[in-house]
Every structure is written in C-alpha cells, then in structure tokens.
Amino acid sequence: MSLFIVNILDGLVTGLLLFMLCSGLTLIFSMMGVLNFAHASFYMLGAYFGYQISTYVGFWPGLILAPIIVGVIGAAIERYGLRRVHQYGHVPELIFTFGLALLIEEVVQFFWGKSQMAFEAPAALKFAAFSIAGNAFPAYKVFMIFIAIGVFLVLLYILTKTRIGMIIQAALSYPETVQNLGHNVPLIFMGVFGVGTAMAAIAGVIAGPVLGTFPGMAVLLGSIVFVTIVIGGLGSLWGALLASLLIGWLQTFAAAYNLRMADLLTAIGLTEPADLAQSLLSDLWTLTLPQVGPILPYLLMIIVLALRPQGLFGKRET
C-alpha cells in the first residue's frame, strides 16, 4: 500500500510536468490549427537558461527569468516567423516548427556542448519532505507538484474568469468574428504563443535538475507530449490534464511493478517451455512490465485513436 502511494505521488509529478507542456501546446494547436513541433525545444531552452542563470545568481532567479526570456523568444518567433509562414498554409507551418526544433537543438549544442549540465535542485529543497514506509519523498518533488498545480490554477483562472480569457476562448473558435468586434487577435495569438512557450520553460527549469539537462531532453519528452495531447483530444485543456496524469501514472506504475509475462501466460493456462533459451517465444516469456513501460503510452494512443479518434475530450472536426 505504501509503495502504491509513493507511485501515485511519483506519477503525479511526471503527469503534472507533462501537463505544463501539453497545456501550452494544446492551446497553441487550437489557435494555429497546427502542431508546434518545437514546443518541447522551448522546454529544453527553459532548462538550459535556468541552469545558466543559476550559475550566476542561483536557482530561484532562474525559475523566474528563464521562462520570461523563453516566452519573449517564443512570442518573437510567432510574430516574425510563424505569422508570416501562416499565409502559405499548414504544411509550411509544420515544416517551420520542425526546422525550429532542429535549430534549437543545434544552438543548444553549440553553446553548451553535448554533455549533461550539472543543474541541481536548490539546496533549500534538498531534504526529504516525508517518508512512507521507509521511502523518502524529496521536498523538491513536492515543490514541483505545487508549481504545476499553481500554473494550472492560474491558467484556468485566466481562461475562465477574465476578459482576456473570454477573448482567447472565442478566438479559438472564430478568430475573424472576434477581430471584427474590434479585438486585436494577432496580438492575442502572439501572447498565447509566448505564454505557452513560457510554461514549457517553467517545466524545463523545474525538470532540469531531476530529469537531466542535456541536448536530447526535448526529443525524449517531445514524442510523449504529442501522444498526450492526442489522447486528451487536441485543443482540450481538461483532456490534456487527464491524459497527462494518466500517462504519468501509467509510466510510473509500469516501472515499479515487476510483473512478468510468464506469470500472466501461466495464469491463462499455458505452460512455460522447458528449454526456454531455445524456444522461439523466449522473448515473450521473459518479458517484464518495466520493459514494456515506455511503449504503453503509444499503445494507449492507438487504443484511443481506434475507439475515439477525436481523443478523450476532443471535439470532432467536421
């Protein structure tokens, strides 16, 4: 039971981290109608900027400054890059964001090299917040949970309770009509893009010390982010939250429980071949749950796409 609780908490950390990336990406998707392939790259930039700033003035200023810098870069890329490409249609936009992802990775390697940075959690948070049956739960992870929930609540408040949030929601459905009512929609879109990338950067700064700050971190998380928003339903904030948590838990539990395929196969009445090493099915019999863990999100995506192509919370496009 105590292991279960630890996994619930660990999964929550992963899920909420994922959500900070997915919420921005899904908003940007609803707005542009195109997936931003470079989204996870902004997460990586956040981690590197956070690290660089932390070497001068410590972790906390980095947590504030890095997302602001990345948000401004994101807004500038929307304004001077994507907006120009937009008029040529979706395919050039996709290619643009794809190229941007490659460019950011190269830039990161150019300045910081290929090895992992020594980005560490702040000393103030290097203690065990509590322990469950001998498993210490680090204070830093508690901090990550609070940051992510805080970001979610602020986002939810802005989107549902403020005038600017109303304009954003309306502009997601009918940008032209909103513009005809006298609202500067291009400016709002630039802002959403900037805030979305800044949120990815916050995730980067807080994840950097735990998951590692290295040039492959964007690619590593990038594909999972896409899987998550497809499962949640493109454009849905609640879908992104649910899918992020689902995937967070799925991955954590798969890694923690050493279930063996052999047990499952014997349970359904099959007998293990005597000479397993020579058997054609030896790979199947020796498979364990932690081994299949990494592919479970993709499997879940295939199941969701087959049963509900618009995703859990998505509205089907006509």
Added chain:
Amino acid sequence: MLKVRDLNAWYGKSHILQGVDFEVGEGEIVSLLGRNGVGRSTTCKAIIGEVEPAGVVEFQGRNLAGMKPYEIAQAGIGYVPENRDIFPGLTTRQNLLLGLKPGQKDGDGAGRWSMQDMFDMFSNLRERADVDAAVLSGGEKQMLTMCRTLMGDPQIIMIDEPTEGLAPKIVQQVGELLERIAERGVSILLVEQKLTIAMKVSSRVYVMGHGRIVFQGAPAELEDNPDIRREWLEV
C-alpha cells in the same frame, strides 16, 4: 458617412467585386440587394478588411482600405456576418460582453447601448443570459449576434442576411430592431436577398449583379421597375 468608391476584391484569381460604388449617410438605412453569389457578402468583408480590398473605403473622411479588421471595427464600423458565429462555451452574457471594445465598459453611459437595453428589447436573451449560447435557437442567435455588435457602439452597422431561415414572427422582430438602431442615430447597411424587410425600412436601395451595382434608388423606384427586379432579384 461611409463612401465606397471603385471597390475591387479577389478570391484567388476570381475577380469578385468589380468596382462597387455606393454610400450610406448619417443615420440612414441602406439596403444592398441581390442574388446569392453576386458579391454582397464580399462587399461587407472587403469593407471590414477580412478580404483584402482595392479601392477606397472612406469612413468619416478617412480611407480605411488596407487597415486591419480590428482597427476598422475600432474606427466605428460594426459587422454582423451571416453565419451567426456564436462563441461556444461562453454564455449569452459573455458573448454580449465580448462585443465591448478594448477600454469600453458596459452601462457607463458613454455608449449608445447597454446590456440592459438588449435584455429589455429581447427578453429571451435575459432569460437565457447565463446558459451556453450554443444552445440558443436560430432566431435568438441572430438577435445575439446583432446585439453583440451593437455593444461595441458602432456608428454604422453592416448586417448580412439577418432574416435568413427565420420564422415570420422573428423576421418582424428583426425589422423592429433595425428601426430602433436607426432611432439612435446608427447608420445601417442591410444586406438582403429577400425584399420584405429591406423595402419597408430602407431609405435607399442598391441592387448588385456580377460584382457591380446595377441599380440604385428609393424603394418605390425599385417597386416601379419590374425589369430590374426580374433580371437581378427574382429567382
């Protein structure tokens, strides 16, 4: 107030508007009539800047052609598109509030209209103020889109096919609203295919055909001109 001179517009390579000229005076109701596909809606879109125009769109002495839609709206031109784009997920009240321009406040007396006025005119909107506007009926949606644009206090409002697909009783309500709008000194450019309301409320009418104006005059003159009606209006 609004003078359109030699307005041209293209969709890709098709030349949709081929030199449209007309004008709407202060507090005047003017109708733009014609069959489907002659360029009436495109005229509105070119004026508001949704479609890139060539030519002159002079509004209160200033040429607006080439400006962005939100700048044109802020200059005082309101536009109610025919597709009744109600923002889903937002309530009737929130939809109305979105009509307010940046810096405008509801009910401060600075503009001609308040949300209260809208609710007084259409009690249905008051009753359904706090429900998702996506569930309103066709007629209520039409009222809501017109009221939403009015909330922004335009000096002129272009309304595209407000009576399309509505029951006769609602059509009559639309007609009454048009008269109230004009009473408060707002000019109206009414775009219609059917003549019922247009002939009753307009002081002048223009008929469009093939991307140009083919007739202009008072409603009575159009009434007396069966050739124009047969050639350009009747289906």
